[in-house]
Amino acid sequence: MFPFICIFASKMKKLVIISLMLCWMLSLSAQFLNSGDTIAIISPSSATDTATINGGIQTLEKWGYPCIVAPHALADYHGFAGTIDERLSDLLWALRTPSIKAIMCSRGGDGAAHLLSRISLDTLQQYPKMIIGFSDVTALLCAQARAGVMGIHGSMCHALKTYEGNDTVSQALRGMLAGHLPTYRIAPHPLNITGKAEGIIVGGNMSVFNNLAGSDFDPLFIDGIVLFIEDTGEGMSKVDRMLHNIEIRGLQKHIRAVIVGQFNKYKHPENGFDDMYALLNEYLQHWHIPVCYNFPVGHAHLKNFPLLTGAKATLEVNPDEVVLDYNNSH
Numbered sequence: 001m002f003p004f005i006c007i008f009a010s011k012m013k014k015l016v017i018i019s020l021m022l023c024w025m026l027s028l029s030a031q032f033l034n035s036g037d038t039i040a041i042i043s044p045s046s047a048t049d050t051a052t053i054n055g056g057i058q059t060l061e062k063w064g065y066p067c068i069v070a071p072h073a074l075a076d077y078h079g080f081a082g083t084i085d086e087r088l089s090d091l092l093w094a095l096r097t098p099s100i101k102a103i104m105c106s107r108g109g110d111g112a113a114h115l116l117s118r119i120s121l122d123t124l125q126q127y128p129k130m131i132i133g134f135s136d137v138t139a140l141l142c143a144q145a146r147a148g149v150m151g152i153h154g155s156m157c158h159a160l161k162t163y164e165g166n167d168t169v170s171q172a173l174r175g176m177l178a179g180h181l182p183t184y185r186i187a188p189h190p191l192n193i194t195g196k197a198e199g200i201i202v203g204g205n206m207s208v209f210n211n212l213a214g215s216d217f218d219p220l221f222i223d224g225i226v227l228f229i230e231d232t233g234e235g236m237s238k239v240d241r242m243l244h245n246i247e248i249r250g251l252q253k254h255i256r257a258v259i260v261g262q263f264n265k266y267k268h269p270e271n272g273f274d275d276m277y278a279l280l281n282e283y284l285q286h287w288h289i290p291v292c293y294n295f296p297v298g299h300a301h302l303k304n305f306p307l308l309t310g311a312k313a314t315l316e317v318n319p320d321e322v323v324l325d326y327n328n329s330h
């Protein structure tokens with residue numbers, strides 16, 4: 001066990017303290033990595049560049065994981081990293097190659113959902129390898145969760161290149177890859193709704209998983225979830241429609257708790273609300289479940305701590321702190 005503390009400035013201009021207690025989880029160890037395991041680098045979304053991929057590889061190999069780059073990871077087809085068939089072939093290659101133990105996405109952007117029309121839940125179940133990424137990669141993580149497979153919502157090659165793997169967020173990802181799962185403790189927020197719930201961690205970029213609505217890959221079809229949400233550059237009116245979509249389909253009944261991450265680069269005030277959290281609260285306060293605001297997950301690397309998707313965790317929202325713990329749920 002090796003605890004550490006990190007501090008960051010929140011939107012409220014206060015310091016939020018997060019303590020992470022990292023513990024070895026034997027019950028989930030099958031998908032985690034050992035030193036020397038190979039990680040494949042794929043680009044399922046927008047096109048990227050050699051420097052970004054090489055920077056991520058440098059950090060991963062420093063951590064003890066040799067990397068192999070997918071054949072089309074550097075392709076560029078109308079802004080995507082290759083055609084749909086090329087990006088799909090890279091994903092299937094990484095899943096089916098026995099020597100590859102995990103898959104890191106080079107970046108997000110747009111286009112990962114294209115692959116889901118040509119892949120099945122059965123295929124994802126057959127090859128239960130962790131996919132690592134966030135933003136547009138939310139589509140793949142939600143598909144894995146629907147297949148009962150764990151993934152990591154966390155930093156990709158760009159952030160690993162920028163920070164060289166030395167920051168607290170990167171070190172948390174390093175621990176999670178090896179099966180050292182965190183207990184996150186964060187400061188309270190005025191809009192928090194107290195309570196305790198256990199469920200399967202799913203979610204990510206709100207606009208991405210909203211576009212999966214009604215499909216086999218819709219994460220809101222999973223009963224008993226702890227839903228985490230974040231977004232960037234989406235207007236408040238669009239987020240309002242996403243929340244209404246959840247309610248009109250009656251799927252809030254599947255949600256045991258909500259973790260509200262970082263929402264940035266949006267225009268406000270809008271729709272009569274001062275900010276995005278006020279809009280979210282207009283809905284979430286009526287769901288009668290625990291809600292945590294200002295969790296460090298989203299489109300800002302130093303506020304994007306890794307979450308193990310598809311795994312059970314316990315969220316406890318208290319007046320004085322919020323605790324998210326994987327270690328007591330298995």
